[in-house]
Amino acid sequence: MTAIYFITLVFLVAAGYFLASQRAKVLRAAPNGAALHSLPTYHGLLGAVALFVPMLIVYAIGTPVVKMLATTNAFSFFPSELASDPLQRGVILRDVGNIIDGRYQGDPSAALRDAAASYSSTFSAGRLIVLGTGVVLGLASLFLVLSRISPAFRARNLFERFVIAVLILCALVAILTTVGIVFSVMWETYRFFFDPALKGRPTVAQFLFGTEWNPQAALRADQGEIRTAFGFIPLLTGTLLITLIAIVVAGPLGLFAAIYLSEYATPRFRAFAKPILEILAGIPTVVLGFFAALTVAPYIRGWGEGLGLDVASESALAAGLVMGMMIIPFISSLSDDVINSVPQSLRDGAYALGATKSETIKKVILPAALPGIVSAFMLAISRAIGETMIVVMAAGLAANLTFNPLDAVTTITVQIKTILVGDQEFDSAKTLAAFALGFVLFFVTLMLNIIAQQIVRRYREQYD
Amino acid sequence: MTDTITHTTAAPIRRRVDTTSPEAQAGVRRRYRAEARFKSYGLLAILTAAVFLAVLLIDVVTKSLPAFTTNSLQLDVAIPADFVPADQKYNPAAIRSADYLPLMREALKTAIPGIQGRGPERTLIRLLSTGAPDGIRERLAADPSLIGTTIKAPLLLSDDADLYFKGAGTAITTRATRGTATPSDTTGTITITASGNEFSENLVTVKLALAELARAAITEADRAARSTASGAAERAADLRKQADELLAHAKDAASAELLDSRLPSLLVAINGGLVKITQLAADRIEGEVLLPLSSASEAKPGDWRVVTYTTPESARKINDLEVALLERFKTNGQVERAFNWRFFTSGDSREPELAGLRGAITGTALTLLVTLILCLPIGVAAAIYLEEFAPKNWFTDIIEVNINNLAAVPSIVFGLLGLAMFLNFFGLPRSAPLVGGLVLALLVLPTIIIASRAALKAVPPSIKEAALGVGASHQQAVFHHVLPLAMPGIMTGTIIGMAHALGETAPLLMIGMVAFIVDVPTGITDAATVLPVQIYLWSDLPELAFQAKTAAAIVVLLVFLFVMNGTAIWLRKRFERRW
Incomplete structure (x- = not known):
């Protein structure tokens, strides 16, 4: 169906282009014809657009409407209480689909067979109507354009206005994405806290200040009483612990790497060191997670046992170290930019006073670049907080409230992933808790980014 | 002054x-x-x-x-004439659905004669993968005239047997002997009596190993004693008692010793067979026959040997009988190592030796195709608008700030968006490359917009001004002159964005691309998985062989990434213009 519609569409659009441009050419070639305002190509393009837009709109509106009508018709064969139960609805829809495709196992009931027949007849009729409406409307608007073609017709201006509209729409996708994120995450978070129909939902205070995290709910009565708890604090401390380790590793390393690359390195050394950092930045995090879980964690565990320490096999240290390595290129490239944008005159001034290079860096360049470096660290922290795969593979699931880097901790992202992978129903507190965590994650990283960007912007203005 | x-x-x-x-x-x-x-x-x-x-x-x-090669047994497989009913002989479906297990069993038993009993037979057949008959099946289906003949075919080994040949088994030492030895029988539990204290050397080794075990138990007991966990104290006491017993055994230098799976395995190769020692004294041993002896006659000095499998049986995946069988196949020259083509031509499987990447690679290609189709036009269009046409006002500012922020939103949040919007609200299919591609497109869109804007900005304004000067409209100047010149930069940015999408895992976990999928997907709405997710899935599996598979999948992923980034660098070098 979709294929037929779009083949028709392509064919008609081509025809529209041809008709309109041909008409313009005829006008231009006429013995007493005046010069055209726009090239025939633009007339053709306008004709094509005039066909394309109405047909696309009809399809976009028509298809869901037809589907809805067909579904309503199909459910008229079933008692209303069946049709209103979402679970039953899904089952019936699947059965109807299977009957239509001829894949139904066994003998369908009379109601089901009637529903299937009605569904397919409504559906095919509806599709024909959609196709017909689309073609008629498209042709109508094409003829409107054709009728207006004259030497003075401003086809190019109209077409360019359409192009600008398309460009704006594309630019709006970014906004729509943000709106989509905010809407989907906020709505489920709202339900998590305030939906009265939701069993076991916590209050906002319980969530923010609770010290126990256990989203498991008892599925059956015979599993006894499993206390669910949605206390966010252990996840926060776990996330912060791993982030802290990562920053402690990556901060000095990244900063020193940036200083060396921008102030000391010869061009040849830069040509060799830069790609290394870029490759490190390009390693997928799932690879780093594999390395953390299968190489670094056992190594740390063995090393800890050698010293007589008890190290969890999923220690925060392993995940944090590898995450730190992931962040080094991030910090170094951002700091590199910042250090490079410190004006040369400041350096020259310091050298003129007899300062060595390192004294210049420590006393002049770093203080001058400090805001930028702070913002680089903030962006790195936001990256570390939001990182998922390394912690999913190398950190634990148990929500321990601890600051010991040798213990297993869990993070916000690990919990989101754990809750949402697999089957989930959207009316349990457990599933919605993941969205609440996602909201916190989004909010925190967004704040860090906005603040960091503000700092950078102000700092740039200072030297520009 | x-x-x-x-x-x-x-x-x-x-x-x-x-x-x-x-x-x-x-x-x-x-x-x-x-x-x-x-x-x-x-x-x-x-x-x-x-x-x-x-x-x-x-x-x-x-x-x-290890994952790039695979070991198989080159065996003669006799295919009986009545393998499929005569009237079905030329029906490929019947040939494919026939039972190949008896064929395998017979081929193995021919290769190593004398294996009897259910247990050893089962061990023998378990050396082979469940996919071992695949090759024969296809050959027979293609050429039914082979039925009734004996063909030489490679039979794929199971993952543990395969890993044994890749060094995950045990070191084997062989010691020649000085005296004669007489076995009591050829099969079952037998005793072998040697002239002189032939086994005393081994007895010393065993006693040393016992002392080592005792030391390990004491260390473990100390650790348990320090621990505060419940039951730790009992465990410590228990371990201490074990250690004392072991030490008592170890100190008594002359006593016979019962060997268990915590100690290195000792075997006697005699009269063409192999006996696993269960009880060891200085001059005689008692043991189980693993590979039957040809006769119970006395073996001359030098004709029989003591074999040690250094790794204790409890510390390896395959038992002594399996090691013995595999070693026998190896000495017969029937083990063949080949490049593991199956790794690239088959889909996922629960059996490590059968699992392949084709499904994941196809899924990745489909997902990235959707991503590219969506985000290249949208990204470039948005960049053109923002760079060339957008008026400087609050609305444009919002879009710009927005794009910068989106670039820094954690990828898992995009997964939440995909789950709540595309799956739950729009009802798109789970695990499908379509949804994966949509989510990844939104994820890399900011990267592409930012890169495209930079490329557009790098085109000198004089080009546009010249076009405007000869009468082109603003759009003509941009689309006919600026955009083609910015294209290499845009392509570079797009490839880098695609490479980013290729390595992305977390959002795809959210939209259900983690399912175990054997079939290779054929369309963008089929259930599929992608390379990074396959890596994640395999890394979670307990079988040792999957660890190598995971690493191999990572190597494949990294090769793809290097190729993509290399192309981007090449494009930049080749087409970059300094104005």
Whole structure:
């Protein structure tokens, strides 16, 4: 169906282009014809657009409407209480689909067979109507354009206005994405806290200040009483612990790497060191997670046992170290930019006073670049907080409230992933808790980014 | 100012800095040392990153090597004439659905004669993968005339047997003997009596191993004693008792010793067979026959040997019988190692030796195709608008801030968006490349917009102005002149964005691309998985062989990434223009 519609569409659009441009050419070639305002190509393009837009709109509106009508018709064969139960609805829809495709196992009931027949007849009729409406409307608007073609017709201006509209729409996708994120995450978070129909939902205070995290709910009565708890604090401390380790590793390393690359390195050394950092930045995090879980964690565990320490096999240290390595290129490239944008005159001034290079860096360049470096660290922290795969593979699931880097901790992202992978129903507190965590994650990283960007912007203005 | 001048003219005080004084020179030396130290920190930081990268890559590649080869047994497989009913002989479906297990069993038993009993037979057949008959099946289906003949075919080994030949088994030492030995029988539990104290050397080794075990138990007991966990104290006491018993055995140098699976396995190769020692004394042993002996006659000195499998049976995946069988196949020259093509041509499987990447690679290609189709036009269009046409107002500012922020939103949040919007609200199919591609497109859109804007900005304004000067409209100037010149930069940015999408895992986990999918997807709405997710899935599996598979999948992923990034760099080098 979709294929037929779009083949028709392509064919008609081509025809529209041809008709309109041909008409313009005829006008231009006429013995007493005046010069055209726009090239025939633009007339053709306008004709094509005039066909394309109405047909696309009809399809976009028509298809869901037809589907809805067909579904309503199909459910008229079933008692209303069946049709209103979402679970039953899904089952019936699947059965109807299977009957239509001829894949139904066994003998369908009379109601089901009637529903299937009605569904397919409504559906095919509806599709024909959609196709017909689309073609008629498209042709109508094409003829409107054709009728207006004259030497003075401003086809190019109209077409360019359409192009600008398309460009704006594309630019709006970014906004729509943000709106989509905010809407989907906020709505489920709202339900998590305030939906009265939701069993076991916590209050906002319980969530923010609770010290126990256990989203498991008892599925059956015979599993006894499993206390669910949605206390966010252990996840926060776990996330912060791993982030802290990562920053402690990556901060000095990244900063020193940036200083060396921008102030000391010869061009040849830069040509060799830069790609290394870029490759490190390009390693997928799932690879780093594999390395953390299968190489670094056992190594740390063995090393800890050698010293007589008890190290969890999923220690925060392993995940944090590898995450730190992931962040080094991030910090170094951002700091590199910042250090490079410190004006040369400041350096020259310091050298003129007899300062060595390192004294210049420590006393002049770093203080001058400090805001930028702070913002680089903030962006790195936001990256570390939001990182998922390394912690999913190398950190634990148990929500321990601890600051010991040798213990297993869990993070916000690990919990989101754990809750949402697999089957989930959207009316349990457990599933919605993941969205609440996602909201916190989004909010925190967004704040860090906005603040960091503000700092950078102000700092740039200072030297520009 | 005037003050200072009058002051200096009145009494000229000139502070001389004596640069030759020892203090001053020490100060300079100190400062230069600090300088060198500071510089070395920077170098050290870069070297740390480089070493980490090298260790990571070497570790992954070394771990991956076993997965690229596969071992199979080259055996003669006799296919009985009545293997499929006569009237079905030319029906490929019937040939494919026939039972190949008896064929395998017979082929194995022919290769190693004398294996009897259900247990050993089952061990024998379990050396082969469940996919072992695949090759024969296809050959027979293609050429039914082979039925009734004997063909030489490679039979794929199971993962553990395969790993044995890749070094995950045990070291084997063989010691020649000086005296004669007489077995009591050819099969079952037998005793072998040797002339002289032939086994005393082994007895000493065993006693040493016992002492080692006792020491390990004591260390473990100490650890348990320190622990505060419940039951730790009982465990410590228990371990201490075990250690005492072991030590008592170890000290009594002459007593016979029962061997168990915690000790290295000792075997006697005699009269063409192999006997696993269960009880060891200095001059005689008692043991189970693993491979039957040809006769119970006395073996001359040098004709029989004592074999040690150094790794204890409890510490390896395959037992002594399996090791013995595999070693026998190896000495018969029937083990063949080949490149593991199956790894690239088959889909996922629960059996490590059968699992392949084709499904994941196809899924990745479909997902990235959707991503590319969506985000290249949208990204470029948005960049053109923002760079060339957008008026400078609050609305444009919002879009710009928005794009910068989106670039830094954690990828898992995009997964939440995909789950709540595309799956739950729009009802798109789970696990499908369509949804994966949509989510990834939104994820890399900011990257592409930012890169495209930079590329557009790099085109000098004079080009556009010249076009405008000869009468082109603003759009004509942009689309006919600026955009083609910016295209290499846009392509570079797009490839880098695609490489980013290729390595992305977390959002795809959210939209259900983690399902175990055997079939290779054929369309964008089929259930599929992608390479990084496959890596994640395999890394979670307990079988040792999957660890190599995971590493190998990582190598494949990294190769793709390097190729993509290499192309981007090449494009940049080839088409980059300095204005």
